[in-house]
Amino acid sequence: MPWWFLPLLMALMVGLLCPATGTLLVTQRRLLQSNLISHAVLPGLAVALALGLDPALGGVLSGVLGALVAERLQRRDGRSHEAVINTVLAGFLGLGVLLIPLLNLRLDLEAVLFGDLLAVGSSDLLRTLIAAASLLLLVVCSYRSLVYLGVDPDGAAAVGLPVRGLRLALAFVTALVVVSAMAAVGVVLVIALLCAPVLPGLHRVTSLRAAMLRSSLVGMALSGAGFALALFLNLPPGPLIGVACLGLLLPGSRIR
Amino acid sequence: MGETMPKRPALMQLPAPRSVALQADDLRAKDLCFAYDGKQALDHVSFSLVPGSLTALVGANGAGKSTLLHLLQGQLMPTAGSVWLGEQPIRRCRPRVALMPQRGRIDWAFPITVREMVALGQVQAPRSVCCDVAAALQRVGLEALAGRRLDALSGGQQQRTLLARALMQPARVLLLDEPCAAIDPPARQQLLRLMRQLADAGYSLLVSSHDWGEALDVYDRVLVLDRRLLADGTPAQVRGALTALTDMGNHACG
Numbered sequence: 001m002p003w004w005f006l007p008l009l010m011a012l013m014v015g016l017l018c019p020a021t022g023t024l025l026v027t028q029r030r031l032l033q034s035n036l037i038s039h040a041v042l043p044g045l046a047v048a049l050a051l052g053l054d055p056a057l058g059g060v061l062s063g064v065l066g067a068l069v070a071e072r073l074q075r076r077d078g079r080s081h082e083a084v085i086n087t088v089l090a091g092f093l094g095l096g097v098l099l100i101p102l103l104n105l106r107l108d109l110e111a112v113l114f115g116d117l118l119a120v121g122s123s124d125l126l127r128t129l130i131a132a133a134s135l136l137l138l139v140v141c142s143y144r145s146l147v148y149l150g151v152d153p154d155g156a157a158a159v160g161l162p163v164r165g166l167r168l169a170l171a172f173v174t175a176l177v178v179v180s181a182m183a184a185v186g187v188v189l190v191i192a193l194l195c196a197p198v199l200p201g202l203h204r205v206t207s208l209r210a211a212m213l214r215s216s217l218v219g220m221a222l223s224g225a226g227f228a229l230a231l232f233l234n235l236p237p238g239p240l241i242g243v244a245c246l247g248l249l250l251p252g253s254r255i256r
Numbered sequence: 257m258g259e260t261m262p263k264r265p266a267l268m269q270l271p272a273p274r275s276v277a278l279q280a281d282d283l284r285a286k287d288l289c290f291a292y293d294g295k296q297a298l299d300h301v302s303f304s305l306v307p308g309s310l311t312a313l314v315g316a317n318g319a320g321k322s323t324l325l326h327l328l329q330g331q332l333m334p335t336a337g338s339v340w341l342g343e344q345p346i347r348r349c350r351p352r353v354a355l356m357p358q359r360g361r362i363d364w365a366f367p368i369t370v371r372e373m374v375a376l377g378q379v380q381a382p383r384s385v386c387c388d389v390a391a392a393l394q395r396v397g398l399e400a401l402a403g404r405r406l407d408a409l410s411g412g413q414q415q416r417t418l419l420a421r422a423l424m425q426p427a428r429v430l431l432l433d434e435p436c437a438a439i440d441p442p443a444r445q446q447l448l449r450l451m452r453q454l455a456d457a458g459y460s461l462l463v464s465s466h467d468w469g470e471a472l473d474v475y476d477r478v479l480v481l482d483r484r485l486l487a488d489g490t491p492a493q494v495r496g497a498l499t500a501l502t503d504m505g506n507h508a509c510g
Contacts, residue, residue: 027367144376147376150366151366152357152362152363152376154331155357155362158326158355159351159425161380203365206367206368206372206403207368208367208368211367
């Protein structure tokens with residue numbers, strides 16, 4: 001197996017998985033929360049490392065915890081949701097950074113934040129497969145409920161759909177996806193792959209399913225090409241993929 | 257004490273006769289109160305809706321119309337009082353009361369076709385139940401647009417899509433939250449005709465509205481709400497109460 005095979009496979013998997021999840025997040029208006037989750041994985045990651053556990057497990061738990069904390073703090077009257085979410089985001093990120101020296105960890109912070117595709121191993125690939133399976137399970141079991149919740153949240157609550165449960169499941173899947181994509185693009189840059197490939201064509205497709213499929217294809221192409229270009233130019237692939245995502249926004253803005 | 261005495265014997269012999277007398281689709285609000293943030297949004301509201309009636313719920317912004325509809329559908333719990341559908345408390349039979357939300361609450365740009373949107377009305381039914389989307393679409397006159405995206409429709413067509421979705425539910429009581437707001441007059445006429453047809457077919461409809469005066473003449477009955485129920489009667493009967501409310505409104509604005 002050539003040395004570039006595993007990183008390329010990882011880039012393609014993440015390029016497929018992130019936009020598919022991102023399509024759900026965009027249509028459910030959960031992106032801000034996802035950005036919070038992606039930053040909030042850090043403290044759990046550090047603690048899990050210190051305890052000798054799988055860092056992904058700690059990361060997922062602390063990502064979901066961050067989302068729950070923010071939701072709880074938002075309930076006070078008159079508070080701006082965005083302000084609360086961003087404050088919790090910064091708080092968790094700061095805590096994670098502090099924990100590294102406090103717990104005497106040997107952790108490459110830069111790789112966590114911005115990814116290190118060339119260093120991925122088979123355990124990273126396995127995590128991605130687990131995240132993909134959980135996303136598939138959520139979509140297969142709750143497709144119509146997710147559609148209802150996206151198009152008409154009030155109506156979904158009125159017919160008795162488990163709105164809170166669905167949102168929690170989505171937050172959990174998001175945390176899994178973020179943690180698995182961490183090795184490839186890092187927790188900061190993952191948001192670009194969650195958002196950008198979703199946008200072209202979202203206003204033309206006629207179903208959520210089609211939107212997910214389309215964004216996955218765009219994401220895979222982008223991520224694969226970004227990886228190849230990074231090798232060619234001898235640049236880090238994560239940031240390059242982030243920059244390439246920016247390019248996806250340009251054609252749409254010319255038309256309008 | 258004088259009141260409770262005559263009721264007693266009646267209560268004891270009840271179960272059988274009462275369930276016959278009360279239709280299963282009668283929606284009744286009993287002394288509904290609702291408060292949030294310490295403010296009384298609804299104050300002892302009582303009425304009942306009978307099948308086959310088209311009823312308007314009018315009142316100014318903040319009068320509690322939306323709150324009342326959400327209470328009637330069981331989405332909110334009243335701070336006092338109760339809602340009944342026939343013999344059952346509403347919490348036990350929520351799918352039998354359909355709420356058509358305000359159009360501002362819908363994400364019209366969501367990637368979904370008219371057909372799929374209407375089919376969501378049976379989102380909780382098991383797959384084996386045959387959901388006749390085509391019939392619901394035909395009823396609201398949208399069968400030709402079934403494959404279109406929601407954001408390719410006009411405002412009136414979008415409202416009819418929501419109505420068709422409500423018709424897919426196993427509900428005979430329809431609560432419509434400002435269905436006529438922000439759509440043009442011809443579309444509004446069409447929607448009102450449709451609501452009249454549904455009432456004639458045995459549905460009971462409660463429609464919240466900003467309309468005053470003659471626009472109310474199409475309804476069988478009008479409830480005027482300003483936290484309390486100010487008036488309840490035919491359009492002609494409530495006109496006096498509406499005028500009083502309008503004066504009050506002007507006063508508040510001035």
